[in-house]
Amino acid sequence: MRRSFSVVSLLVMFLLPQNVQAQGDFDVRQHYVKHEYMVPMRDGVKLFTAVYVPKDTSKQYPIMMMRTPYSVGPYGADKYRATLGPSKLFDRDGYIFVHQDIRGKFMSEGRYAYHAPIKREKKTNKDTDHSTDTYDTIEWLLANIRHHNGRVGIWGISYPGFLAALSLVDSHPALKAVSPQAPMGDTFIGDDFHHNGAFFLAHAFGWLAGTAPARSNREAATSRRAGFDYGTPDGYRFFLELGPLSNVESRYFQGAVPTWTEFMQHGTYDEYWRSRNVPQHMNRVKPAVMTVAGWFDSEDPWGAANIYRSVESKNPGVFNMIVWGPWLHGGWARMDGDTLGYARFGSKTSLWYREQVELKFFRSLLKDGRTPDLPETWAFMTGGNEWRSFSAWPPREAAARPLYLHPDGLASFSPPASSAGAFREFVSDPAKPVPFTAVTTTRMGHLFMVEDQRFASTRPDVLVYESDVLDRDITIAGPIEVTLHVSTSGTDCDWIVKLIDVFPGDAPDPEPNPAGVKMGHFQMLIGAEVMRSKFRNSLEHPEPMKPGEVTKIVYNIPDKFHRFRKGHRIMVQIQSTWFPLVDRNPGTFTDIYKASAADFRPTTQRVYSGGTARSSLKLLVLD
């Protein structure tokens, strides 16, 4: 999912990929005819649907559909998109492509619900949702579009990926292949707007300001909203000067962004959030499913992993696979995938995926009617720079090895010898939060996921634990379970744990190197996650911390597949702010969405390492 200013860039990136996807100069206008339809749903609401049909009518074609809140434009039967399918390879291969504006967005009728509750029981024709709209659209297409072969596939990235996942709920029997790509799965647990209940401020504010305002009139339907004007390029300053979250409503949104207003009323994992969780509904799945995920997806890392896992566990007979690549959000569709930030992957991972995985998956299922010859998991190993296939994810052969955080700042696979009570401490001051990036920006962006963390490690409010120089490669595969024994002087706080690959001092700089980056001792972020302390035991029932009491907190950093190479070091950083990625925790057990400026106080944070109160990261290590 993307933020306001990026609605336009999203259209460029995902939906008009002609600028970036140079896979030949195939001109879709020569090979496809475009039609525009208002497709009626069961409740009478009509959805705007663009259908591109191959001019060659000597054959029958599968239908490839993508539904979106971001516009199916350009509008007009004579105006074509440059790329119709998930990649140009599909355009050449020949499918009937269907693009649909979802209910309430752009040229479609009805009321947009950013993320309506998912109801399995439908009582009347008025009970519509994304699943029924998908079902009704397929039904209409099969009856009204000629030359189809009776098989339908659906793909989508981000919000459209979420829509693709919802197509699996009570799916139409003609739907044979679905690829949810970076789908949002639960925006309280781990996607987009919250991670473990901590609010992802910069992203939520930016995205909702641009995409979620209530639609006022039909005239605006084909136009895109201008980006929010922050009045400064400096998001850190903007959000700090914003003060408590309640000021967003009073200063900026004033009720015009209903989703924001709702978020601020639901500060715990209540029925509002539970009813919107996608993975729980991934039962009774019939189509084949291929989930696509990026190791460095800043927006929907949780949904991809957990939709895959849910389909896997609830539907033993269904073809279900996952592809993990070294990508930012949607990077497999719009980039070559050979670099990200200053990370180098040694090959064009996105091109490989589009040719060897994505096209194969859909073509096999939709054209040949066969189960594709693809593994359970394709995963790209960062650091080692190779694709590996696995029959399970995480790999069965991965062994759990705790990386212990020692009181002297060492990170080691050996436990600390120190006695009980050893700790390191820092003061977390909400007036001086740790930046999540060294870049001056109002956006969340993507590259902070692989950014050099040296800007943070020099701070007194960031604890740094570092291994000795590795004498052999260490390859990790799977989620990383963090176990902390901590205390705070307040009654609530956040914990951010970052796993970092420290390059050797003589690591070569990139060539060319226009930004002058120095790779020697570069601290590349591999994975990170936040835990809002009050949610440590339950997102539904927050509990205060007891000041000064050692408390065990366990949570996961999302899946990684990374090789820390010989000569590198493994670093762990712990901090209690990550701003403005995550809003500031006042340090007081309260409903943060209603906190006032006076509620925010510095707290003394301690991380314990000795005795039974050990802190560690459980790495799943492949030998």
Add this chain to the structure above:
Amino acid sequence: MQRSFFTLLLLAIALIHAHGQDSLFVRQHYMKQEHRIVMRDGAELFTVVYIPRDNSEQHPIMLTRTPYSVGPYGPENYLRFLSNLQRKYFERNYIMVYQDVRGRFMSGGEFVNVRPYIPNKKSNKDIDETTDTYDTVDWLVKNIPNNNGRVGVKGISYPGFYTTMATIDAHPAVKATSPQAPVSKWMAGDDFFHNGAFLVSHAFDFYVRFGWPRPAPTTMDFRPFDPGTPDGYQFYMDLGPLSNANTLYMKDSVAFWNDIMKHGKWDAFWEARDVFPHVKNLKPATLVVGGWFDAENLYGALNLYQNIEQKNKNHENMLVMGPWAHGWWAANAVDSLGPIKFGMNLSDFFADSLELPFFEHHLRGKAKPSIAEATVFETGANRWRRFDTWPPKNVRTRQLYFRENGRLSFAHPEPGLDEYDEYWNDPAKPVPYTNEITRWYNPAFMLEDQRFAARRPDVLVYTTDPLEEDLTIAGPITADLIVSTSGSDCDWIVKVIDVFPNDTPDPATYPFKAKFGGYQMLVRGDVLRGKFRNSLANPASFIPDTLTKVSFVLQDAFHTFKKGHRIMVQIQSSWFPLVDRNPGKFLDIYSARESDYQATRQRVYRTPINPSFLRLMVLE
């Protein structure tokens, strides 16, 4: 230019075997000679002389003495690279003379860092840099054919020191000198020391290459050094206490480093190396040149000018201060530093309007140019100004007070409950001086965006409201602080910053780094090592948690904070690795152990009775 002048010199030396168009130009118009000029004590100084082939008239001599090599060596090897400024002298048929100073590269004798001046010389064995210059000039005017009997001397940085020395007890043929960014008073403010604080990265970087013994004349007198990382912060953190520099790297072979380590306060050793007491009875005219963003010898330029003014009546002495990093006035077509553009070619202006006319007048009798007493660049407004004094006469001292809630105001504090701001300074996590990952010091750090620091809990930030009209400061800035520390020593770093309005357009040429909306441009920053607050010679400990007055002078600035901008001041107690870490204990830091370093709680008071403020000289 992206590196220090010293780095450029190394680079120039590394390029010795290349040939280029400049070499051809020099070869066509000049003859090169190499001489070993005998000094009064018998030492021979290696001297390269480029003599114009044009002998239709007599030519003046321009002399530069340097510890950084006069290469390329060999009479057949001509200069391969001329800066724009240097080329102008060659085009004007100056006799160009370059000399390795005593004990460096191909010269005989023993090298002594900033060799002490001997006021009362008793014999021919009493030599110093003034006598070496005198003897050299004397030999040149007598032996180089076709010279007009007039000699100019100039040099930047260490050669600036030799230029000052050429001005003292000068040979009568020396008519004019231009000490540029001159090394003048170590320990106090030049190069490796500011107010007693040790600029560790600059000192180490320099001496680990420059400071090794030279048992015999050589054409390569630098030793390469690989710190094993491009990350200076990491390198100096890993280094640990300063004593490790000798133990791990220099191993008792870099004598001057050990001298520094032995002289942790102002004493006879440093006093002997202070040039200022000796800049009296000067005969040659002087043009002192410096850069507002010179991290090495801003102090030397400003204070040499003032000392010459004070100690010499009816003497032609002028000051040029531009918006330059160290030595950048001699570089080609400089118009910016980091992301900040100054809007003009500063190099041509300096060459054509200042330095060349100055020497052409004194050495060739050309018409006296109208060079002002002080030609100074006004940053912020980005224009050259001419004054008949520096600082200008029409300045008024105004006090800018630290106030509650991070405010900065010309209004005196009012009574309130809130008496101070505090932070913890942890020598294990010092505040970086730059946001760049760099091995050398980052030459643009002196105007770098300070947002990276403002966000830290160990940096206090005070900001004015947006200014309702332009405000120009001209001259030194004094920090008057009432502070306390929980330790017995600590550093105080005060940074004066120009905060740009939020809607300032980004620079066109610095796409990767700079966002100008809210940019916090460092205008002037400086450090005081707390124990030297009263005297560099008599360090005094702090009584823990006791209010203490700390007053020190930041170097001069000439800057206009434009209407709509804000003035910000940041206070911190580390500035790493520009300045070594203060252990937070009153002791000889040069022999401190790792276990001596402790975190301290630092407080800045701001009550009506104990106000903390800056004294600014505001131009009216």
